[in-house]
């Protein structure tokens with residue numbers, strides 16, 4: 001049974017139902033929509049890494065790609081950023097999105113892989129708009145302490161040396177739908193051979 005009363009148009013798209021297969025399919029559609037629709041909450045997931053001190057570190061990132069078959073999110077970042085060291089030390093990451101219009105929270109457990117100066121990075125650099133690549137020319141790199149805010153960087157091909165693609169492969173997905181008729185929560189976990197275990201959870 002579908003209920004769109006709380007979720008509006010966004011809910012109609014992802015209509016939470018009684019079927020776990022439909023739930024995970026709707027979750028995948030939300031990520032795909034995040035890539036295409038700048039207004040979607042799924043456009044800007046929160047990505048969590050583990051810092052050198054063992055503490056969690058979170059930040060907003062732009063979702064650049066979603067491959068449902070590979071269960072992979074693609075993001076762009078600066079290789080000089082602090083999160084790069086986090087991922088090199090500990091590739092396990094978590095991703096969080098809350099879409100207020102759809103009243104849906106999704107949490108992913110994932111493993112991140114960095115692409116720097118390889119074919120994946122080159123293809124992404126060439127596909128992206130120069131305006132979205134200007135930030136990679138900033139000097140010194142992000143997070144450095146400076147006496148005053150630096151001037152806005154302008155696009156430069158040299159910025160490619162700082163450009164990284166973050167490929168985030170998830171192996172678990174937890175879905176929570178807030179609904180006045182009873183919240184619903186479900187968990188999906190994939191094994192290395194691609195098998196998927198799915199179950200409802202108490203919300």
Ligand SMILES: Cc1cc2nc3c(=O)[nH]c(=O)nc-3n(C[C@H](O)[C@H](O)[C@H](O)COP(=O)(O)O)c2cc1C
Nearest residue numbers: 044059060061062076077078081082083084142143
């Ligand atoms: C709306 C929004 C989108 C952002 N998108 C990205 C992004 O795609 N890639 C990125 O590295 N940082 C992005 N940032 C900046 C990060 O949130 C973070 O401040 C920066 O990457 C430094 O993180 P770090 O010190 O953990 O490396 C974005 C911030 C906001 C507010």
